[in-house]
Amino acid sequence: MITLKHEGYDKVLNVPDSLNDITPEVLTKLAANVTLPKYRALVALCWKLNFADILFTKKDNKSAMVVPLCAKVNLEEDIKDEYKWLEVGKKLILTRSAIEMGVHVHIPNSVSMQSISKWAEEATAVVNPKSKGISINVLPNGQFMLIEFKVIPIGEISGVIESDVLPEDPFNK
Numbered sequence: 001m002i003t004l005k006h007e008g009y010d011k012v013l014n015v016p017d018s019l020n021d022i023t024p025e026v027l028t029k030l031a032a033n034v035t036l037p038k039y040r041a042l043v044a045l046c047w048k049l050n051f052a053d054i055l056f057t058k059k060d061n062k063s064a065m066v067v068p069l070c071a072k073v074n075l076e077e078d079i080k081d082e083y084k085w086l087e088v089g090k091k092l093i094l095t096r097s098a099i100e101m102g103v104h105v106h107i108p109n110s111v112s113m114q115s116i117s118k119w120a121e122e123a124t125a126v127v128n129p130k131s132k133g134i135s136i137n138v139l140p141n142g143q144f145m146l147i148e149f150k151v152i153p154i155g156e157i158s159g160v161i162e163s164d165v166l167p168e169d170p171f172n173k
Helices: 024-030 051-056 077-083 096-101 113-127
Strands: 002-006 009-015 040-050 065-074 091-093 103-105 143-153 159-161
Touching: 002 113, 009 113, 024 065, 040 051, 096 143, 113 143
Parallel strands: none
Antiparallel strands: 002 009, 040 065, 040 143, 065 091, 091 159, 103 143
């Protein structure tokens, strides 16, 4: 976890720097106020980005790593057993078009682009009150996880990745 704090500015943000920081409990809290229609899933798109790149580069970074995580699902009771593999926090297997066609959901949180940008602007204003914009000096070096949300149909989910660790790697003897 990266802590965004600056001398003279009281507001502090905790920003995840790995997927390990984005737990099922965190996703459940973020999705608490979202109501989904039946057969829909709320997907947390977790982007691994550099602070400076995202705040100072205005083009889309299509080469950034994105990991879709299940944040919430709405299924009828009689079919929940068929989808017990679809749990909050699991990495989803989705097509790029499923992600792109999903409906964007703005969930205000400290790991949104707007929150990080606002914090950087306000911290810059403390250092230089006449400044218009963001000073790179208030931002830490390194990468963080930006979280965005999309609603997609359950039928677009091709599967989940149960674990990043293989029980036995057939290529490593």
